[in-house]
Amino acid sequence: MARISAGIATSHVPAIGAAIDLGKTQDEYWAPVFEGYEFVKEWIKDNTPDVVILAYNDHASALMLDIVPTFAIGFADTFQSADEGWGRRPVPLVHNHIDLAAHVAEQLVIDEFDITIINEMDVDHGLTIPLSLVFGQVEEWPCKVIPLAVNVTQFPTPSGERCWKLGEAIRNAVKTFPEDLDVQVWGTGGMSHQLQGTRAGLINKEFDNRFLDLLAHEPEELATWTRLEYLREAGTEGIELIMWLIMRAALGYGVDELHRFYRVPASNTAVGHVVYQAKA
Known part of the structure; x- marks a missing residue:
């Protein structure tokens, strides 16, 4: 059976x-940001999954504002950078x-999620930057990736x-997929x-x-926070943090926090990053 081993x-x-x-990346301004990702770049070498399910948001690159699915899953064989x-x-x-x-x-529909199927789309920085931060500059991504687009725009x-x-x-x-796969879920x-x-x-x-x-220790409380609380406390774009909850819930309640990083500033925002290992 497939299993979810970790979350980023x-x-x-x-x-x-x-x-x-x-x-x-080694410029004076950027070096402290990229230092926060040295752990995951080393860790992933021994923990490369078969598949990443990556929750991200499109920035009006492939999903224009005339059609905005709440949750959508990519169904193309490949996706190029937008x-x-x-x-x-x-x-x-x-x-x-x-x-x-x-x-x-199929299972999401059975569980009453009306998931949108997208047969052709490009993926923007919401998906490609996390891959670059974890895997670096490579000729090929070392695993397959299922894009899971979430409307936070x-x-x-x-x-x-x-x-x-x-x-x-x-x-x-x-857990019900019959093939033996190591799966990670990422939130961005x-x-x-x-x-x-x-x-x-x-x-x-x-x-x-x-x-x-x-998120690490009492994640169920975060699920109760309203959209208004995110707007008030984290700003209009802070609502993106709800995608981290998808990752965290997919791991179950027990996790080992392997790495945490927080840095201000990076451009016009704070940067956060965590690596969790799922407990058996």
């Missing part, structure tokens, strides 16, 4: 991708695991509770930030660190 969460700040692609206005990132094609994606989609977004339940449903679906986005309006530039360190504490 990280911010997906666009400027991080630019720093990687332009060879600026052109977000400055060309495609020079990263490998993402290869899907179609059989597992189909199984997860257009109201109404899903609640934290709904994302938690989605993570639980993904966990149940993976956040942490606190706001890109527009009178609070543009907001970073709430106290909120971010409380979120990280609860």
Whole structure:
């Protein structure tokens, strides 16, 4: 049977991708950010999964604002990096695991999630930057990746509770897949930030660190936080943190926190990153 062995969460700040692609990771400004990912880059060498289910949000690159699914799963054989206005990132094609994606989609519908199936799309920095941070600059990604797009850009977004339940449903679906696969679930986005309006530039360190504490040890409390609480405390884009709850719920209640990193600033936001190992 397939199993979920670990979970990773990280911010997906666009400027991080630019720093990687332009060879600026050791610049004075960026070096402290990338130091926070040295652990995972070494750890993943001995813990490379067969498949990553990666919860991310599209930034009006493939899913334009005329059609906004709440939850969507990629069904193409491959996905290329989206052109977000400055060309495609020079990263490998993402290869899907179609059989597992189909199984997860079917089980999610059985569990009453009306998941959208997307047969063709490009993937933007929300997905490619986490892959680059973990795997580095490689010719091919060392595992298959199932894109799981979550709407955190257009109201109404899903609640934290709904994302938690989605993570639980993904966990149940993976456990019933008959092939022997090592699966990781990743959550991306956040942490606190706001890109527009009178609070543009907001970073709430106290909120971010409380979120990280609860995510590791009392995650069920996070599922009760409302969208208004995220908006008020973490800014308009801080709602992206609900995608971390998908990852956390998919691991079950018991995890070992192998690594935690938090850094302010990186561009106009805080950066957060965790690595969890699922307990048997």
